[in-house]
Amino acid sequence: MRVPSRSPGQRPGPPAAPARRRPRGPVRPPAATGPDLDAYRQAVAELLVEVGALASASSTKARQVLIDQRLREPALAAVLDATPQGLVGARETLLLEMARYQPNTRSSAADLTALVRIYLLSRVDVMWWREAATFLTDIEVRHSVELVDLDWLRRRDLLNFRYTGQPRNLVGRGVRALRRRMLPDATPRTAGLLFRRARREVVALLNDLGREFAAVTPAGTPPLWVTSLVRSAEHQYRLRRLGYAAMVPSGHCLGWAADLEMQWFDHFGVRDTLAGLLLDRQRCGEINVVDEGQAWHICLAPTATARLRRAYEAEMGI
Template sequence: MRVPSRSSGRQSGPGVVPAAPVRRLPGPSPVRPSPTRPSPTEPDLAAYRAAVAELLVEVGALADAPSTAARQLLLDQRLREPAITAVLDATPQGFLGARETLLLEMARYQPNARSSAGDLTALVRIYLLSRIDVMWWRDTPIFSTDAQVNSSIDLVDLEWLRRRDLLQFRYQEQPANVLGRGLRAVRRRLFPAATPHTAGLMFRRARREVVALLNDIGREFASATPPGTPPLWVTSLVRSAEHQYRLRSLGYAAMVPSGHCLGYAADVEMTWFQRFGVRDVLADLLLARQAAGEINVVDEGQAWHLCLAPAARLRLRRSYEAEMGV
């Protein structure tokens, strides 16, 4: 099957607000640009993904340690291809900043069991494809601190929605203390395949548009899979930049800047669904939405990273309001 790289609070805190939105987004629904005919003011993302896929083949051939100089020369040449330069230049860092960040990420790379980047090729894939997220939302302020995530009126409490049966996906929170982590470990030993092997959400909060997107995907996934298949499982949502740096210090491939810190990204479990024979079904659903211009998809191994496209934001905000009856 195709993969994206080749085709293209834990507590809600005192600031938690109920699910009803603070304000509606006015105006008519925008016309979506054709995925095969990009807007003249936006880079051609199909060409960008194709160029990245070609670059990854060459990086894979130079993955050994003695090839450091050859890899840097390769990147210097290939990143200057118009399709790649157009995207990198449209990110907040600009072309030079994005290039230097990628080279630093590669120089510092150390494989470990926690990182979604199993090798240098995966690191380059994750970094370059995730630049689409930050290009899309380049004018959106990030959530810098945990406190900002917990108090933002632009985010809703997932637990409030879950208790009212308004979510079409599942998640679990990170344990809050040593006792919670111990109980989680015991459950995993007793029932190792009952849930995905993931740390869970640090913040159980999300933008309304992202909730609507995940509910849409969850319904579509449930309709396309046999009875008894578990619902869509979300492993990560909004993160603060503060938490992103904590993850980096632990060895995770947490890119900076990131769509998670903007609140428009989510990670969904993939590997666990292999035991139910439906991983490819979910992958095809996600790639179809990418082809329609609704999301960006990055294969990160066990989970796939999704980021909402700005063109789909208003439709999904209205979908959320209609679904929640507000």
């Protein structure tokens, strides 16, 4: 990564926008001890096999019984009971999501099994960050002092990953549609970021992943591509109305989650390489990973925030 030259004492950093609400202060990470996440993920994998075997419409009642029974097992209950909704709330939410599920091209949940996988694995995020405050509105995201401006960092060559923003008007949408027709595989097929902002620790994580990905892939491989970052709860519900599998509550609405493009890297033969990097970090306890098909969802663990905050400040010269 090229760091632009600067005079002694100069400190780069995006100009801070005034907060619209009283600053919420630093988030206190939960204690390092907690449920056995390896056991939880294994139990989820076993449950998915059973859900897949009951995929027909005639099996609705059997699926409900299965979910009700399996979520009470210790490996699953330990995580779900530690989320803000608790075990009962998580169970009822999952059953409601399954009852309302309608497959569509926008949703990352290709079927009911995928829906259950995305919901249950993403509960690790909200268990980790159960005491964090949600970004409720679009205005709050745009003006929060807890977030930094990615465009500002990108102009100064301080990012090791790529993203695109959502077009702001009809002309922008038309230009993007034309580019996709002319060069269909030049970039991932993603709507782009509505909010080009992120927590400092998440920027440091993505920069670290971007450097590692570049180091282990052949020359000419495109950089790591981020398809989603922080969202407001207001936007999360907007996505749900459009048919996306946008879970509630979500690590995106807490600012600690990101989605990384995976499918596009099949063109370059490095999708499995990126998957391996992410799963290695999950095994180390640094992130939670959820396979959502075209993109993989990741969420930063509270225990990794201090190191990544120091890494961000070192990179920015703060």
